[in-house]
Amino acid sequence: MTSSVQKKRARKKNITYMLFLLPGLVYLVINNYIPMMGVFIAFKNIDYAKGIFKSDWIGLQNFRFLFKTRDALIMTRNTLLYNLVFIVAGTVFAIFVAILLCELGEKLSARIFQSALILPYLLSWVIISYIVFAFLSSDTGYLNKAVLEPAGKSFVNWYGEPFYWIFILIFVFLWKSTGYQSIVYMANIAGIDSSIKxxxxxxxxNKLQEIRYVVLPLLKPTVVVMTLMAIGRIFYSDFGLFFQVPMDSGALYPVTQTVDTYVYRGLMKLNDIGMASAAGLYQSVVGFVLVLLSNLAVKRADPDNALF
Amino acid sequence: MNRKINSEKAFHRFAFVVLLIFAVICILPILLIVIASFTDEHVLLAEGYRFLPAQMSTMAYNYLWxxxxxxxxxxxxxxxxxxxxxxxxxxxxxxxxxxxxxxxxxxxxxxxxxxxxxxxxxxxxxxxxxxxxxxxxxxxxxxxxxxxxxxxxxxxxxxxxxxxxxxxxxxxxxxxxxxxxxxxxxxxxxxxxxxxxxxxxxxxxxxxxxxxxxxxxxxxxxxxxxxxxxxxxxxxxxxxxxxxxxxxxxxxxxxxxxxxxxxxxxxxxxxxxxxxxxxxxxxxxxxxxxxxxxxxxx
Amino acid sequence: MKRKSLLTIGMAAVLMLSAAGCGKNPADTAGEQPAGNAKKTESTDNAEDTGSSGDVQGEYTKIVYSYWTMDRIPDEDARESVEEAINEITREKIGVEVELMPLAASEQAQKVSLAMASGEQLDIFNTVGDLNTYIANNQVYDITDLVHEYAQGAVDQVSEEFLKTTMKDGKIYAIPADKGIALAANLYYRKDIAEELKLDMDSVKGIEDLTPIYEKVAQAHPEMSALAGGAGGLEMIHTLKDFEVDYLTDSWSKPMGAVLMGDSMTVENLYASEEFKGRVELMRDWYQKGYILKDSATTTASCQETVAAGKAFSFIGNQAGNYGVQEASSMCGYEMGYIRLSQPYLDTTSVNSVTWAVSSQCKTPEKALEFLNLTYTDADVVNLIVFGLENRDYVKVSDREMVFPEGLDANTVPYTAQFSCGVVGSQFKQLVHEGTPEDNNDLMYKENHESKISPAFGFTFDSTPVKTEYTAVTNVINQYLPGLVWGSIDPATELPKFLDALKEAGMDEIIAAKQEQLDAWAAQ
Known part of the structure; x- marks a missing residue:
């Protein structure tokens, strides 16, 4: 008797919960799930006169161009390694900055610093590429003209030296995103019950112990979620960072070629939505598999923090 | 107790200095293009990007105005x-x-x-x-x-x-x-x-x-x-x-x-x-x- | 405005319904064009829309004309007033009402594909770049049976000969834009410096002759580079036209390298040729001597900007006619002189890099062609599209010259597409900017028809069978070519690497595929 009452109550509660979900569900279905059916384009040879639905099926042919190239290894390596560095360094810096900002509390200086740190995030990649160019240009750049030249050193052809760009790209990424990412952690640190501290x-x-034993453990769930989400996108790269910031300089391809830039460079000319679609699907599937695996690992170790 | 207050103060100071450096790193590059937007077109190409250009100009903004x-x-x-x-x-x-x-x-x-x-x-x-x-x-x-x-x-x-x-x-x-x-x-x-x-x-x-x-x-x-x-x-x-x-x-x-x-x-x-x-x-x-x-x- | 867009869609739906209904869809007869897609769009448009605007259509056929523009996209009011002025002409002449769809240059290819993939009405568009891609994707209508009946004026204007470049397997897919197509690599240089140093510019017949001149410039003016490369691409590469290179319908700016040279009908690798090697070694030599602007391979500043800033003596530009030097002078702020570095050499790409095509989904290709025809033959129509309304958007200063109204410029007039002058219809019917030399048009016209022509003129290459190789090769070329062409990497070590990389990326397959298609074409 009681159990059936409980069941009924539980069902009623579930229905109420569903009401909360309803508006979002409608949107997700329209905006994401129905268009997702469009992945079939990846398996078609698009013929515009026939329309996308009636074009011929061609199996996996659209995927060939991703693998049948000596760039396959380079672009996969670059995409994965940069993303790994970004996940690790990005998280460390963001938390570091968030803790420092919270330390200064509500002081005016904290607000000014925070504004300054978030400023780069407000700029688009195109603009950032101009900034980088202002520093690195061989003929007019600040580094060559105002730093190396007065010091009597010979100029560096920055856009022709791949080695430097491993660090330049990482620096630019951190420069742009640290302030922004730190906000996520700040909200969490601020939300920490002050009585615990x-x-x-x-x-x-002492302060370091407080950070070590109180703050960091409380940030763990957020770190886990953020990392899992980043892993889901590990096969994607920020197009602006890898294409626009290096000014599409050919000499830098060995360290700037990623899956996205390769696809763009190849397809800009061919304008083939079938192949573009195939590349996107490939990136999604890899990310999906990786995120399922890592979520599984998290679930084993710490079920509360798993993503789903 | 005293040591602890000292350590708090030191950390506070540390936070201030580090953030100050970070903030400067974030702002300076942006400042460089703000200045570039006020730099005379030809001076920009001739002497390169400078924090103190030889000749300022509001030409770019006039154009946008x-x-x-x-x-x-x-x-x-x-x-x-x-x-x-x-x-x-x-x-x-x-x-x-x-x-x-x-x-x-x-x-x-x-x-x-x-x-x-x-x-x-x-x-x-x-x-x-x-x-x-x-x-x-x-x-x-x-x-x-x-x-x-x-x-x-x-x-x-x-x-x-x-x-x-x-x-x-x-x-x-x-x-x-x-x-x-x-x-x-x-x-x-x-x-x-x-x-x-x-x-x-x-x-x-x-x-x-x-x-x-x-x-x-x-x-x-x-x-x-x-x-x-x-x-x-x-x-x-x-x-x-x-x-x-x-x-x-x-x-x-x-x-x-x-x-x-x-x-x-x-x-x-x-x-x-x-x-x-x-x-x-x-x-x-x-x-x-x-x-x-x-x-x-x- | 929302109502307006509903109306547009409604009208499109009506057109589709009527086309599907009357059954005499010429697409049926055109072979590869199935009429089936009318059914698809029919079901996606709801009945309400069709009902509300049914009476608007009927008398006139609506044609959506999209075109490439680098100017500010005009506001709706400004655009509609121009449309109305065009319609006054077209209603009477051909029973058509036109809707203009200016698309920003950088977005045009993408937007055309998107509109077509989703089934929106878009009847006419221009193919800037690779026509073959459009043909391979079946985006363009087969107008073989219609073009002579409905657009003969346009054909006469561009010449029957040029129409060959838009053909594939005996079918015609587009009409080339009628403009100066005989591009030649010109050297633009500062006259004041040439006079100051008493440089003998007349002695320059080709790019090699520039070395002694650049040496003097470098000595006298260490603050500037003798030659600027810059935004706009790899202009040096075009001086190779001297060797009568036919790109065989690959991109103009960064040719894929599988080319014909001279009278030979054997496809070869341009980048493996002695001629190419000689040029890049010359550029490397110049670079090391400091003649070339160091940033050339990557800079975002245009050559003209660099010259204007006093940082360079000369640059290479590709232009037809002789208007280029005026423009160079006004952009650089110095009086510029020019010399030809190579003579024009016409291949298929020279002509079909800008063509006008009817969309493969168009329901009324006859009407679309009739309208296209007007853009080649009716000066009023083409001037309306390019320059807008007289006295509002521009003022005539003579029968052939225009200026912007007092106090306004290209960025502030309500409507202009002045950048598109070489894209829309016939350039020879259009007004020109004030100051354009009187013989410019004649010169362009003459060179269009008298320049040397490749033996493979008219051949178009279908790259579909080697799509994968194209992607890979494009990437290799992007990686090496700019550095080689502007001398910032050493050909002694990098050129062999470049060739190896090309081989690995599938250059040989591309050459083989081209040769095969070329042989088949020649046999016809």
């Missing part, structure tokens, strides 16, 4:  | 779209995240996955375009800038869900429930007030993505009256890049003089960022107030 302090913890 | 009515209208579109989009998005996301954070919701894992999945797969632009332009007739309407793509981001939903489940004590929800509050009351009276920090954060993210968006405008807007400020900028920049790529070689015969020069491009960049820089302190105030409320009540 107080208790730690009374127990004699 | 001639098109000020267009700029003002584009600002209007951007502000309207950003405001509407952010509000709608917050409503959808906070509602959606609530059941996902409740442990007694039977399908929470399924729906968490349902929303996360949208982050991984997409059908590309063609199906989305058909959906919004042919079924909803949004082409060349202001809705095309608000509705497609940005209204709900899986990232934001999961962020809010996490905040709900980690920062709002279950006991509080249970207590409200025992008092006989409905789920909607709990959501409105308990959840929302407690999650101001994360809502402010998500509002900032969403607002920024609306403000910086040019993709919707690119696909759905042909009428210049509905250009947002980003669309205006990106079209100028894209045309220059397109020309640089050599793709048009052979097509052009004459009329080249109308292209904006380097300092004009820098000026355009500056103009696109100024409103956000001006609006940011207000948002930030809200952010910090939000964080305070969160801390005190939590």
């Amino acid at each position: 107080e208790a730690a302090r009374i127990d004699g913890a | 001639k098109q000020s009515d267009m700029m003002v209208r584009a600002y209007g579109v951007s502000i309207l779209v950003t405001a509407a989009g952010t509000i709608l998005s917050i409503i959808l996301s906070t509602l959606f995240a609530y059941p996902l954070s409740r442990k007694d919701f039977k399908y929470r894992n399924f729906f968490s996955f349902f929303v996360f999945f949208t982050m991984l797969f997409s059908g590309g632009i063609v199906p989305s375009y058909m959906m919004w332009s042919r079924f909803f007739h949004m082409k060349d309407t202001i809705w095309a800038l608000v509705v497609p793509t940005y209204l709900m981001s899986a990232f934001n939903v999961l962020l809010i869900r996490n905040f709900y489940s980690n920062n709002v004590p279950d006991a509080l929800v249970e207590a409200a429930r025992i008092d006989g509050a409905s789920e909607f009351t709990i959501f409105g009276r308990v959840m929302l007030p407690l999650s101001v920090p994360v809502i402010a954060t998500v509002a900032l993210f969403t607002g920024l993505s609306y403000w910086n968006d040019w993709i919707n405008g690119l696909y759905y807007i042909n009428d210049p009256a509905l250009y947002s400020i980003q669309n205006l900028l990106i079209r100028l920049m894209n045309n220059i890049q397109y020309l640089n790529s050599g793709a048009a070689a052979g097509a052009l015969s004459g009329g080249m003089t109308a292209l904006p020069s380097a300092s004009v491009r820098m000026a355009i960049a500056v103009i696109g960022v100024i409103p956000v820089v001006l609006a940011y302190p207000f948002l930030q105030k809200y952010l910090i107030r939000g964080t305070v409320i969160g801390a005190v009540k939590g």
Whole structure:
């Protein structure tokens, strides 16, 4: 008797919960799920006169161009390694900055610093590429003209030296995104019950210990979620960072070629939506598999923090 | 005790110095292009980018001023779209995240996955375009800038869900429930007030993505009256890049003089960022107030 | 405005319905064009739309004419007023109402594909770049049976000979834009410096002759580079036209390299040729001597900007006619002189890099062609599209010259597409900017028809069978070519690497495929 009442109540609660979900569900179905059916384009040879629905099926042919090239290894390596560095360094810097900002609290200086740190995020990649160019241009750049030249050093052809760009790209990425990412962690740190910190302090913890034993553990769930989401996109790269910032300089391809730039460079000319679609599907599937695996690992270790 | 106060002070000082350095690193490069936008065109190419150019000039801004009515209208579109989009998005996301954070919701894992999945797969632009332009007739309407793509981001939903489940004590929800509050009351009276920090954060993210968006405008807007400020900028920049790529070689015969020069491009960049820089302190105030409320009540 | 867009869609639907209904869809007879897609669009448009605007259509056929523009996209009001002025002509002449769809240059290819993939009405568009891609994707209508009946004026204007370049397997797919197509690599240089240093510019017949001149410039003006490369691409590559290179319908700006040279009908690799090697070695030599602007391979500044800033003495540009030097002078702020570095050499790409095509989904190709015909033959129509309304958007200063109204320029007039002058219809029917030399048009016309022509003129290459190789080769070329062409990488070590990379990426397959198609074409 009681169990059926409980069941009924549980069902009613589930229905109420569904009402919360309803508006979002409608949107996701229209905006994401129905258009997702469009992946079939990846398996078609698009013929505009026939329309996308009636074009011929060609199996996996659209995928060939991704693998049948000596660039396949380079672009896969670059995409994965950069993303790994971005995930690790990005998280470390963002948390570091968030802790420092919270330390300064509500002071005017904290607000000014935070504004300054988020400023780069407000710029589009096109603009950032101009900024980078202003520093690195061989003939007019600040580094060559105002730093190396007065110091009596010979100029560096920055856009022709792949080696430097491994660091330049990482720096630019951190420069743009650290302030922005730190906001996520700041909200979490600010949300930490101040009584917990107080208790730690009374127990004699110093600042570093407080961070180590109170703040970081509380940030763990957020870090896990952010990382899992990043892993889902690990086969994607920020097109602006890898294409526009290096000014599409050919000499830099060994360190700037990623899946997205390769697809863009190849398809700009061919304008083939079938092949573009195939590349997107490939990136999604790899990300999907990786994220399922890592979620599984998280679930094993710490079920509360798993993404789903 | 004394040592501890010292260590706190030292850490405080450390935080200040490090942030100061970071802030300078962030601002200086931007300053360089702001100065470039005020630099005489020829001086810019002749002596390179300098923090103290030999000759200042407002020529780039004069050039843009001639098109000020267009700029003002584009600002209007951007502000309207950003405001509407952010509000709608917050409503959808906070509602959606609530059941996902409740442990007694039977399908929470399924729906968490349902929303996360949208982050991984997409059908590309063609199906989305058909959906919004042919079924909803949004082409060349202001809705095309608000509705497609940005209204709900899986990232934001999961962020809010996490905040709900980690920062709002279950006991509080249970207590409200025992008092006989409905789920909607709990959501409105308990959840929302407690999650101001994360809502402010998500509002900032969403607002920024609306403000910086040019993709919707690119696909759905042909009428210049509905250009947002980003669309205006990106079209100028894209045309220059397109020309640089050599793709048009052979097509052009004459009329080249109308292209904006380097300092004009820098000026355009500056103009696109100024409103956000001006609006940011207000948002930030809200952010910090939000964080305070969160801390005190939590 | 929302109502307006509903109306547009409604009208499109009516057109589709009527085309499907009357059954005499010429697409049926055209072979490869199935009429089936009318059914698809029929079901996606709801009945309400069709009902509300049914009476608007009927008398006149609506044609959506999209075109490439680098100018500011005009506001709706400005555009509609121009449309109305055009319609006054077209209603009477051909029973057509036109809707103009200006597309920003950088977005045009993408937007045309998107509109077509989703089934929107778009009847006419221009193919800037690779016509073959459009043919391979079946985006363009087979107008073989219609073009002579409905657009003979346009054919006469561009000449029957040029129409060959838009053919594939005996079918005609587009009409080339009627403009100066005989591009020649010109050297533009600062006259004041040439006079100051008493440089003998007349002695220059080709790019090699520039070395002694650049040496003097470098000595006298260490603050500037003798030659600027820049935004706009790899202009040096076009001086190779001296060797009568036919790109065999690959892109003009960055040729894929599988080419014909001279009278030979054997496809070879341009980048493996001695001629190419000689040129890049020359450029490397110049680069090391400091003659070439160091940033050339990457800069975003145009050559003209660099010259204007006093940083360079000369640059190479590709132009037809002789208007280029005026323009160079006004952009550089110095009086510029010019010399030809190579003579024009016409191949298929020279002509079909800008063509006008009817969309393969067009329901009324006859009407579309009739309208296209007007853009080649009716000066009023083409001037309206390019320059807008007289006295509002421009003022005539003579029968053939225009200027912008007092106090306005290309960025502030309500409507202009002045950049598109070489794209829309016939350039020879259009007004020109004030100051254009009187013989410019005649010279362009003469060279269009008297320049040397490749033996493979008219051959178009279908790249579909080697799509994968194209992607890979494009990437290799992007990686090496700019550095080689502007001398910033050493050909002694990098050229062999470049050739190896090309081989690995499938250059040989591309050459083989081209040879095969070329042989088949020659046999016909």
